[in-house]
Amino acid sequence: MALWRKVKAVWWNLSHRRAVEADLDAEIDSYRQMLEDEKIRAGADPVAARREALIEVGGVTQVKESVREVRAGAGMDSVTAELRQSFRGLRRNPTLAVLGVLMLALGMGSSTVVFSVFHAALLRPLPFREMGRLVELSETRLSRGIDQCSFTEANFWDVRAQNRSFEETAAYLYNEANLTGVGEAQKVSASFVTAGFFRTLGVAPVLGRDFTYEDDRNGWENHVVILGHRFWRNHLGADPAVLGKSLRLDDRVYTVVGVLPPGEPWINDQIYMPLGYHAGANRSSWEFGAVARLRPGASRESAGADLERIAAGLAQAYPKDDRGIGFRITPSTSWVATDNTRRALWVLLGAVGFLLLIACLNIANLLLARGTARQREIAVRMALGATRARLVRFVMMESLLLSGFGAALGLALAFGALRAIRVAEIPGVPRLADAGVNPWVLGFAAVVAILTGVFSGIAPALQAPAAGIAGTLREGDRQAGNRRHGRLRAVLVTGEVALSFALLVGAGLLIRSFMQLTSVNLGFHTEHRLVFSVNMPRAYWEKEVGKQFLDRFFERLAGAPDVLAAGAVSNRPVEGGNPGMGIDCAMGSTRRAPWASWRIVTPGYFRAVGLPLLRGRIFDENDRPVWGERGKPDPARRVLISERLAKLLFPNEDAVGRHVALWKSQSNLDAEVVGVVADSRERGPAAAPSLTVYLPYGANALVSEFVLQTRGNPLAAAAAVRSIVASLDPNLPVADMRSFDEVVHRAVAPQQFNALLLAVFSGLALLLATTGIYGVLSYATTRRTPEIALRVALGASAGSILRMTVGQGMRPALVGIALGGVGAWWLSRYMTTLLFGVKPFDHATYAAVAGLLLATALAACYWPGRRAMRTDAAVALRAE
Amino acid sequence: MPPASNTALLQGTLDVLILKALALEPMHGLGISRRIAQVTRDTFLVKPGSLFPALHRMEEAGWISSQWGESENNRRAKYYELTRAGRRRLKEEVDEWSRIVAAMASALELS
Numbered sequence: 001m002a003l004w005r006k007v008k009a010v011w012w013n014l015s016h017r018r019a020v021e022a023d024l025d026a027e028i029d030s031y032r033q034m035l036e037d038e039k040i041r042a043g044a045d046p047v048a049a050r051r052e053a054l055i056e057v058g059g060v061t062q063v064k065e066s067v068r069e070v071r072a073g074a075g076m077d078s079v080t081a082e083l084r085q086s087f088r089g090l091r092r093n094p095t096l097a098v099l100g101v102l103m104l105a106l107g108m109g110s111s112t113v114v115f116s117v118f119h120a121a122l123l124r125p126l127p128f129r130e131m132g133r134l135v136e137l138s139e140t141r142l143s144r145g146i147d148q149c150s151f152t153e154a155n156f157w158d159v160r161a162q163n164r165s166f167e168e169t170a171a172y173l174y175n176e177a178n179l180t181g182v183g184e185a186q187k188v189s190a191s192f193v194t195a196g197f198f199r200t201l202g203v204a205p206v207l208g209r210d211f212t213y214e215d216d217r218n219g220w221e222n223h224v225v226i227l228g229h230r231f232w233r234n235h236l237g238a239d240p241a242v243l244g245k246s247l248r249l250d251d252r253v254y255t256v257v258g259v260l261p262p263g264e265p266w267i268n269d270q271i272y273m274p275l276g277y278h279a280g281a282n283r284s285s286w287e288f289g290a291v292a293r294l295r296p297g298a299s300r301e302s303a304g305a306d307l308e309r310i311a312a313g314l315a316q317a318y319p320k321d322d323r324g325i326g327f328r329i330t331p332s333t334s335w336v337a338t339d340n341t342r343r344a345l346w347v348l349l350g351a352v353g354f355l356l357l358i359a360c361l362n363i364a365n366l367l368l369a370r371g372t373a374r375q376r377e378i379a380v381r382m383a384l385g386a387t388r389a390r391l392v393r394f395v396m397m398e399s400l401l402l403s404g405f406g407a408a409l410g411l412a413l414a415f416g417a418l419r420a421i422r423v424a425e426i427p428g429v430p431r432l433a434d435a436g437v438n439p440w441v442l443g444f445a446a447v448v449a450i451l452t453g454v455f456s457g458i459a460p461a462l463q464a465p466a467a468g469i470a471g472t473l474r475e476g477d478r479q480a481g482n483r484r485h486g487r488l489r490a491v492l493v494t495g496e497v498a499l500s501f502a503l504l505v506g507a508g509l510l511i512r513s514f515m516q517l518t519s520v521n522l523g524f525h526t527e528h529r530l531v532f533s534v535n536m537p538r539a540y541w542e543k544e545v546g547k548q549f550l551d552r553f554f555e556r557l558a559g560a561p562d563v564l565a566a567g568a569v570s571n572r573p574v575e576g577g578n579p580g581m582g583i584d585c586a587m588g589s590t591r592r593a594p595w596a597s598w599r600i601v602t603p604g605y606f607r608a609v610g611l612p613l614l615r616g617r618i619f620d621e622n623d624r625p626v627w628g629e630r631g632k633p634d635p636a637r638r639v640l641i642s643e644r645l646a647k648l649l650f651p652n653e654d655a656v657g658r659h660v661a662l663w664k665s666q667s668n669l670d671a672e673v674v675g676v677v678a679d680s681r682e683r684g685p686a687a688a689p690s691l692t693v694y695l696p697y698g699a700n701a702l703v704s705e706f707v708l709q710t711r712g713n714p715l716a717a718a719a720a721v722r723s724i725v726a727s728l729d730p731n732l733p734v735a736d737m738r739s740f741d742e743v744v745h746r747a748v749a750p751q752q753f754n755a756l757l758l759a760v761f762s763g764l765a766l767l768l769a770t771t772g773i774y775g776v777l778s779y780a781t782t783r784r785t786p787e788i789a790l791r792v793a794l795g796a797s798a799g800s801i802l803r804m805t806v807g808q809g810m811r812p813a814l815v816g817i818a819l820g821g822v823g824a825w826w827l828s829r830y831m832t833t834l835l836f837g838v839k840p841f842d843h844a845t846y847a848a849v850a851g852l853l854l855a856t857a858l859a860a861c862y863w864p865g866r867r868a869m870r871t872d873a874a875v876a877l878r879a880e
Numbered sequence: 881m882p883p884a885s886n887t888a889l890l891q892g893t894l895d896v897l898i899l900k901a902l903a904l905e906p907m908h909g910l911g912i913s914r915r916i917a918q919v920t921r922d923t924f925l926v927k928p929g930s931l932f933p934a935l936h937r938m939e940e941a942g943w944i945s946s947q948w949g950e951s952e953n954n955r956r957a958k959y960y961e962l963t964r965a966g967r968r969r970l971k972e973e974v975d976e977w978s979r980i981v982a983a984m985a986s987a988l989e990l991s
Binding site for chain 2: 070
């Protein structure tokens with residue numbers, strides 16, 4: 001009942017505001033009338049009675065205000081009234097409104113973009129069951145300096161059989177196959193997985209069945225496949241009757257038994273075949289990835305101890321392969337983003353936080369300036385009975401209104417920016433395609449908007465007329481108390497400058513890193529070069545089929561116009577995998593053998609990729625693969641090595657003609673070094689040049705990554721390449737065709753993305769800080785006009801006036817620069833791992849940033865200073 | 881600052897005084913004010929700044945209701961009267977006050 005009455009009262013008061021107010025007016029007026037009547041009856045003369053009655057009633061507005069305060073819905077009523085009032089206030093002051101909304105929109109837009117990228121990459125969980133129990137396993141050989149490597153097949157089966165910590169353990173082997181019979185021939189990912197793989201992840205097929213242990217037992221010859229959801233959609237048109245149908249992969253027929261649910265592209269854009277257990281599993285080649293699901297209650301620590309026990313057993317049982325073996329457990333949270341990506345996203349999030357803070361300080365500054373100008377208005381409101389709380393609410397409302405509009409505009413900006421970012425498809429920034437405006441992002445924006453509104457409103461809201469109501473209302477009493485506000489505003493500017501400094505340093509460091517990264521000497525040349533891969537099916541490895549294909553292909557390429565050189569390699573530089581081996585000089589030394597990358601190459605590869613021969617000779621047609629063919633005597637093995645490797649193995653002599661042991665302490669193949677080539681950064685610009693061994697190709701050493709040097713635009717040769725391949729074998733797909741420049745560009749795209757975003761943010765920060773400095777000094781100068789005029793009248797030179805004002809404006813900026821330097825120095829350590837070729841405390845960057853800020857601050861101070869300098873003493877003093 | 885603060889009035893005193901004043905007959909604002917002054921022998925002088933907020937608050941609480949009428953001197957005036965809820969409220973308040981008065985009296989006598 002009581003509640004109902006209350007609701008009714010609120011409704012009535014709000015919907016009949018005018019009637020309610022008129023009623024109150026009439027009531028108070030009748031009170032006064034009767035009071036007057038009373039006094040007249042008591043004998044007072046009418047004029048005196050009227051005055052006395054008025055005095056006795058007290059301030060009519062105040063009485064009315066206090067009635068309004070107790071009315072039901074008073075809060076809501078006054079909020080809407082204040083909102084309207086703030087809105088009107090902002091409209092009266094469009095410069096403030098537009099500036100404020102723009103600043104906040106930039107700040108909020110930036111933070112929304114970064115948060116949405118951050119959310120997509122780090123916060124949105126993977127579609128796997130109970131991620132906390134899901135881990136990745138890898139082998140280690142700590143005694144040889146290897147802290148993470150793939151599993152060998154035999155070791156995996158042993159771990160799976162002997163462990164007591166995991167519910168299920170599964171292995172996978174990345175593999176590619178040529179899909180034919182569905183449109184044009186194409187290369188697809190077709191990984192091998194053990195039967196428990198999807199059970200370990202916690203993913204169940206939406207169609208058909210999972211692999212069973214029965215599938216595993218049948219070994220490699222079991223021709224069934226499970227399709228990833230995206231693969232099913234893209235290649236088979238999401239055919240609901242796909243189960244039982246067959247796919248032709250590498251010229252063999254596989255039966256579809258299941259389809260996975262939609263989810264992450266890296267798991268869904270491929271097909272899966274059973275890995276199969278086989279008895280003679282290999283213990284020396286590290287090829288397999290392993291995942292495991294911890295038993296409920298088991299911790300990573302206890303599982304680690306369990307694996308240590310298994311490692312000790314393996315090391316004892318298989319001393320040749322498993323000496324020094326250990327295992328490593330990595331949580332599955334690192335699957336989406338590497339540590340560095342994670343770090344970079346945190347840095348970006350911190351950066352937009354700074355930017356937003358600067359925007360807040362700026363708004364606070366603007367509102368403060370206006371508040372000072374509005375002291376009289378505020379004093380009048382207080383005199384009319386506005387309580388302190390209402391005044392605070394009134395000012396807050398304004399900053400909230402600004403931040404509300406800012407958030408709306410910022411969201412629109414973010415929406416556009418995210419669309420552009422998604423279209424740009426920056427490789428290396430995980431799940432960027434999913435970054436968008438979703439409920440999480442909207443929630444974030446709303447929270448940020450409110451926080452921003454409150455934060456930027458605090459200082460202005462708490463500034464009461466310092467001189468008190470009476471003092472402020474008295475004419476000409478303008479100066480009192482303003483000095484305190486001036487100081488507060490200077491402090492805000494100091495904060496802005498300091499934050500900008502930190503942002504600019506971050507951006508500067510990343511930009512310098514990126515510049516170093518793109519100017520680094522790769523060893524090979526990327527301009528005018530086309531790369532593509534031709535994946536050869538298993539049949540090509542029999543007899544001489546693959547070799548013949550390669551030779552005929554190169555023959556045809558040599559005849560193609562615009563192709564200057566052509567070659568092939570087993571792993572594409574920068575993007576490809578990086579197989580390695582232990583290598584040492586043949587005279588068995590006792591030291592730990594260096595670990596070197598190995599690549600199989602055709603003789604034309606070095607010219608095609610622009611890697612110069614330094615000494616000796618390149619391979620020729622007489623050089624055969626280092627792996628002997630079955631039933632034939634071992635070949636005379638010849639290899640080329642990179643310069644750094646040559647220096648390492650043969651420090652004081654020419655490596656050409658010397659012998660080395662390949663796969664040291666495994667198969668120990670003896671080979672002669674016939675040449676030394678220049679170093680190359682096989683793993684991309686950010687990694688050190690590799691120690692590399694080059695092996696000759698042949699029938700049992702096929703290569704599938706091609707590099708062409710072309711005349712002019714490399715992509716112009718694409719059509720010719722495709723038609724040549726199709727004429728040799730229409731079932732061979734040409735895949736991953738790009739210009740070599742693009743390959744390198746993709747490798748540094750994340751760094752470019754980070755540097756670019758941070759540069760944009762710090763540019764905005766600089767702009768905001770500049771307006772802040774300008775605003776404060778401009779205001780202070782205006783206020784000091786009479787004083788300056790007096791100085792001029794007393795003979796101060798224009799130069800000294802300029803120096804004085806600029807000096808006053810520069811003080812907060814200088815303090816800010818000093819503080820910012822310290823802060824940036826302290827913060828930049830968190831960026832160490834993101835930097836390349838630049839130290840976190842890079843003097844040049846710090847000096848440049850300080851110089852830039854000084855110059856901008858000076859420019860911002862110059863205009864108000866010039867105005868002060870030109871003060872016309874006579875005019876200004878007369879106005880006073 | 882808020883006008884004419886009635887610190888002389890104990891918290892809650894004003895409500896019970898108004899309810900009591902209205903217990904006999906409907907009255908307008910000035911009448912209530914005069915009645916309270918009269919019955920408290922001018923101890924409590926209720927000013928409009930306290931009276932009107934209290935009246936409006938109590939009306940919204942449903943203890944009193946109001947309607948416009950003619951005053952004794954042919955002035956239009958807003959008359960307030962007790963509702964049923966108001967009478968109940970008055971009784972509760974009176975009981976409460978008697979208890980407080982008794983308690984205070986004994987406390988002050990003993991000390």
